[in-house]
Amino acid sequence: NAGVMQNPRHLVRRRGQEARLRCSPMKGHSHVYWYRQLPEEGLKFMVYLQKENIIDESGMPKERFSAEFPKEGPSILRIQQVVRGDSAAYFCASSPYRVSGNTIYFGEGSWLTVV
Amino acid sequence: AQRVTQPEKLLSVFKGAPVELKCNYSYSGSPELFWYVQYSRQRLQLLLRHISRESIKGFTADLNKGETSFHLKKPFAQEEDSAMYYCALSGGSNYKLTFGKGTLLTVNP
Secondary structure, eight states, X not given: OOOOEEEOSEEEEOTXXXXXXXXXXXXXXXXXXXXXXXXXXXXXEEEEEETTEEEEOTTSOSSSEEEEOOSSSOEEXXXXXXXXXXXXXXXXXXXXXXXXXXXXXXXXOEEXXXX | OOEEEOXXXXXXXXXXXXXXXXXXXXXXXXXXXXXXEEOTTOOOEEEEETTTTOOBXXXXXXXXXTTTBOOEEESSOOGGGOEEEEEEEEOXXXXXXXEOOOEEEEEEO
């Protein structure tokens, strides 16, 4: 089992461009979580998705951010019209079912830099 | 609201010395507490959780509800313990973890 795979690992975007971050959960996992880590901060929950459904997006910024987890393919976190403040590490995690942190497995993260 | 505080941003010890990484939390209910470790830009890995009361890589942590603390301890630090350590809490919405800001532990030879 390859673990949670995220790509790209590093992404550089100019202000105003779009950023797409992909996350392939572990095999057999149908629950995906996205967390963001701003510089000098801890990880903050953004969104929880199941296949084709957004379960909880309470941590998502109201504008420019969206997430999906289609029936086929990876989960995608999309940031439109990026600004410098979006520069952060974005971590994806997955679990086989909806449980607490003991069975959530994290990916290696995607580092977004907005220039 | 739930909150996790790790008061030390950086902690440096010598090999063989005891180490304690502090974690305090704020939560009105019965929390689940965890320690995660991240080695040099690798993925976060679960180190231990308070429910299991186990020792991983020589680390232990005891939940002190009176002091609302979950400090991570190891009696003899090793150089390979150098990493970023995050304390995390899981409350009512048990899929949503609240993380502290992390403590960067450096173990010097």
